[in-house]
Amino acid sequence: MLKINNLHASVDGKEILKGINLEVKAGEVHAIMGPNGSGKSTLASVIAGKEEFEVTQGEVILEGENLEDSAPEERAHKGIFLSFQYPIEIPGVSVTNFMKTAINESRKARGLEDMPANVMLKLIREKAEMLEIDRKFLSRSLNEGFSGGEKKRNEIFQMAMLEPKLAILDETDSGLDIDALRIVASGVNKLKSKDNAVIVITHYQRLLDYIIPDFVHVIHDGKIVKSGGKELALELEEKGYDWIKNEAVI
Amino acid sequence: MAYTEEELKKELETKEYEYGFYTDIESETFPIGLNEEIVIAISKKKGEPEWMTLWRLESFKIWKEMTEPKWANVHYTKPDFQAISYYSAPKKADPNKSLDDVDPQLLEMYKKLGISVDEQKKLQNVAVDIVMDSVSVATTFKKTLAEKGIIFCSISEAIKEHPELIKKYIGSVVPQRDNYYAALNSAVFSDGSFCYIPKGVRCPMELSTYFRINQAGTGQFERTLVIADEGSYVSYLEGCTAPSRDENQLHAAVVELVALDNAEIKYSTVQNWFPGGKDGKGGVYNFVTKRGICEKNAKISWTQVETGSAVTWKYPSCILKGDNSIGEFYSIAVTNNYQQADTGTKMIHLGKNTKSTIISKGISAGKSQNSYRGLVQIGSRADHARNFSQCDSLLMGNECGAHTFPYIEVKNKTAQIEHEATTSKIGEDQLFYCNQRGIPTEKAIALIVNGFSKEVLNKLPMEFAVEAQKLLEISLEGSVG
Numbered sequence: 001m002l003k004i005n006n007l008h009a010s011v012d013g014k015e016i017l018k019g020i021n022l023e024v025k026a027g028e029v030h031a032i033m034g035p036n037g038s039g040k041s042t043l044a045s046v047i048a049g050k051e052e053f054e055v056t057q058g059e060v061i062l063e064g065e066n067l068e069d070s071a072p073e074e075r076a077h078k079g080i081f082l083s084f085q086y087p088i089e090i091p092g093v094s095v096t097n098f099m100k101t102a103i104n105e106s107r108k109a110r111g112l113e114d115m116p117a118n119v120m121l122k123l124i125r126e127k128a129e130m131l132e133i134d135r136k137f138l139s140r141s142l143n144e145g146f147s148g149g150e151k152k153r154n155e156i157f158q159m160a161m162l163e164p165k166l167a168i169l170d171e172t173d174s175g176l177d178i179d180a181l182r183i184v185a186s187g188v189n190k191l192k193s194k195d196n197a198v199i200v201i202t203h204y205q206r207l208l209d210y211i212i213p214d215f216v217h218v219i220h221d222g223k224i225v226k227s228g229g230k231e232l233a234l235e236l237e238e239k240g241y242d243w244i245k246n247e248a249v250i
Numbered sequence: 251m252a253y254t255e256e257e258l259k260k261e262l263e264t265k266e267y268e269y270g271f272y273t274d275i276e277s278e279t280f281p282i283g284l285n286e287e288i289v290i291a292i293s294k295k296k297g298e299p300e301w302m303t304l305w306r307l308e309s310f311k312i313w314k315e316m317t318e319p320k321w322a323n324v325h326y327t328k329p330d331f332q333a334i335s336y337y338s339a340p341k342k343a344d345p346n347k348s349l350d351d352v353d354p355q356l357l358e359m360y361k362k363l364g365i366s367v368d369e370q371k372k373l374q375n376v377a378v379d380i381v382m383d384s385v386s387v388a389t390t391f392k393k394t395l396a397e398k399g400i401i402f403c404s405i406s407e408a409i410k411e412h413p414e415l416i417k418k419y420i421g422s423v424v425p426q427r428d429n430y431y432a433a434l435n436s437a438v439f440s441d442g443s444f445c446y447i448p449k450g451v452r453c454p455m456e457l458s459t460y461f462r463i464n465q466a467g468t469g470q471f472e473r474t475l476v477i478a479d480e481g482s483y484v485s486y487l488e489g490c491t492a493p494s495r496d497e498n499q500l501h502a503a504v505v506e507l508v509a510l511d512n513a514e515i516k517y518s519t520v521q522n523w524f525p526g527g528k529d530g531k532g533g534v535y536n537f538v539t540k541r542g543i544c545e546k547n548a549k550i551s552w553t554q555v556e557t558g559s560a561v562t563w564k565y566p567s568c569i570l571k572g573d574n575s576i577g578e579f580y581s582i583a584v585t586n587n588y589q590q591a592d593t594g595t596k597m598i599h600l601g602k603n604t605k606s607t608i609i610s611k612g613i614s615a616g617k618s619q620n621s622y623r624g625l626v627q628i629g630s631r632a633d634h635a636r637n638f639s640q641c642d643s644l645l646m647g648n649e650c651g652a653h654t655f656p657y658i659e660v661k662n663k664t665a666q667i668e669h670e671a672t673t674s675k676i677g678e679d680q681l682f683y684c685n686q687r688g689i690p691t692e693k694a695i696a697l698i699v700n701g702f703s704k705e706v707l708n709k710l711p712m713e714f715a716v717e718a719q720k721l722l723e724i725s726l727e728g729s730v731g
Contacts, residue, residue, distance in 0.1 A: 048686050052678070072685035081686075088683040092701025101697055102687040109688065141701065158687065 001026045001197050002166055007058035009046045016042045018222035027194040031208055031233060032201045034219035035241040040201045041085060044170045048082040049075045077109040079165030083155040083172050090142040095154060096124065098142050099161050106162065127160040131187045148175025156187045168199045173207035185210030205237040218244050280337040286310060289437050292337050296406045299413065309426040309436030316430045322592040323621040323653055326561045329500050329535060336438045401446040402457055405473050408444035415446055419477055423506040423541050431502040431537040435471045442472035447482040456711055458487040474505040478513035485516040487714055499534045507542030507550055511572065514549040515542060518710050520718050523558035530588030533560025540564065546572030553709045555718040556583040556593060557725040565623065567596035570604035577606040580706040584725045585618030594624035599635040608639040611703050614650035615726055621653040628665040636666045643673045644702050696723040
């Protein structure tokens with residue numbers, strides 16, 4: 001589904017990604033771990049097409065199509081979803097209205113009519129229930145005054161509504177208490193299928209107890225320095241990132 | 251709400267000023283220039299009684315002695331008042347005819363404006379009076395209203411048919427010498443709307459006036475007078491457009507509202523005069539005086555969405571004369587390209603327990619300048635007066651400006667005044683967040699702006715809110731990226 005070849009990206013002339021190679025197939029869950037500042041979030045932003053990052057070399061290919069010239073919204077229409085580490089506030093725009101706009105814009109890009117209001121309502125009800133979201137929450141302004149946990153749960157709610165092919169969860173576990181973590185993780189698990197894929201970016205092993213990865217990759221200094229199965233995450237938890245850093249030097 | 255989305259989407263495709271067409275209707279236009287003869291000629295043309303002619307001449311005399319105000323935060327070339335024609339009327343218009351008699355070309359134009367009178371009649375509970383250039387063209391629903399004793403007609407007609415009301419109230423809220431443009435308007439106003447709601451009557455429909463400047467080189471000087479007698483209620487809507495033109499057109503209107511004891515007037519405006527081209531050429535100068543007076547327990551609520559005009563100078567105000575009276579001002583002012591707006595309100599608290607609320611949302615884009623200017627004045631008799639003001643500014647890009655000039659004058663110790671202000675900018679991060687969810691940048695801006703303006707949009711009657719939302723979107727297209 002996703003293929004990243006020798007990806008280099010920089011911001012303000014400073015190189016952050018220094019040759020990332022990664023392949024994600026449909027039905028797989030990949031975890032990307034690594035210390036602060038290693039380039040995890042940059043990788044997520046570059047896949048989503050954030051313009052402040054300049055791709056200097058390499059390519060990102062989604063289902064055989066090079067994304068080089070695709071704007072962020074086009075990538076979204078093609079099925080890429082990014083759950084933000086720090087979701088943005090939009091005062092005065094309700095969660096419902098935001099979702100309605102997002103869904104209908106994606107449909108428009110695919111040449112479809114707007115989703116009928118009753119279908120939309122049903123979908124919202126269903127997904128909100130799955131993530132144990134109070135309906136009142138949906139009329140509140142997007143992310144405004146939300147707690148850390150509410151913001152993250154709302155991100156997963158949006159993911160559920162948009163049904164992406166490739167979901168990238170950027171530090172979705174940060175700011176979540178254990179109950180919220182469980183709800184969010186079970187939501188992601190329910191959304192998982194053989195046709196879509198998930199990339200989980202995380203600092204800690206904790207989330208991976210709930211969302212079991214098929215592969216774990218460790219990023220250090222803009223490169224993937226180690227890949228393995230789910231046991232790699234446990235090893236990291238035990239030995240810390242210094243172990244990888246030292247190994248990378250050798 | 252679904253149809254709102256539909257309409258918004260359709261409008262996204264239109265980039266230029268949407269109402270920039272010119273209707274080829276034969277007009278009768280006065281020679282340019284202003285002097286006593288012209289003032290008399292206007293009055294004569296309208297078949298006005300002598301007292302009105304004299305009132306106009308008095309205003310003209312006052313105007314000649316005044317100078318144009320310079321304190322507003324706007325810069326423009328002073329209009330040449332001798333280069334404007336002060337009267338232009340579509341030749342075939344006759345306000346006394348029924349709608350069926352109206353020039354089909356005129357009707358076609360209303361259709362283009364999206365205010366097809368037929369449609370309005372059928373779908374909305376709205377009575378429309380349309381003022382094109384200078385003359386009131388058609389007033390729909392007159393009969394229905396007459397049954398309740400409501401008078402809704404052009405001001406010219408009211409001068410002839412209801413002189414006692416006009417004599418009593420014209421200039422009672424905005425005196426001739428109030429300011430330069432009010433004096434000018436008093437001398438040369440060519441038409442406008444008049445509305446009287448009798449005691450205890452709740453007007454069953456929204457009353458609406460549509461203003462349009464069609465003829466080149468003309469000014470529009472309309473005058474509106476709304477009187478809500480004791481215990482009555484009326485909601486009044488006003489919309490304005492002008493075709494795109496290179497030269498600046500002048501619009502200097504006066505609106506007077508009188509809310510007698512226990513009456514309520516809701517006055518909503520969507521102003522969409524031609525804002526000038528992308529290079530700052532042309533556009534309408536919009537110098538308007540709007541003011542209302544509240545007697546005991548009365549309430550006046552101004553709601554305005556200002557997206558048009560090259561230069562706007564406008565302060566819908568309330569004189570809270572009666573005890574327990576309430577004044578409200580809800581405003582969205584959008585400026586883009588080279589537009590300049592200096593707008594706000596004055597809340598003059600004279601009576602006891604008077605309350606006022608001011609919510610102002612300024613949105614600036616391009617190279618525009620957007621100023622809020624407001625005065626809250628609490629008189630010495632106004633025990634326990636309260637005011638709440640909130641002024642929010644939203645900036646798009648790095649070349650525009652937002653300014654806030656709040657003035658507060660308090661002469662009574664029991665007054666309570668609150669003022670809040672915020673300034674924010676549409677950030678790259680906000681846009682990226684929307685983009686990532688599949689929402690293109692233009693649409694994202696519209697969404698963010700609508701969210702920002704929601705408190706004010708909510709105050710508009712439903713069908714007007716839809717139009718206003720569209721206008722916001724159109725006005726800001728191409729302003730980022």
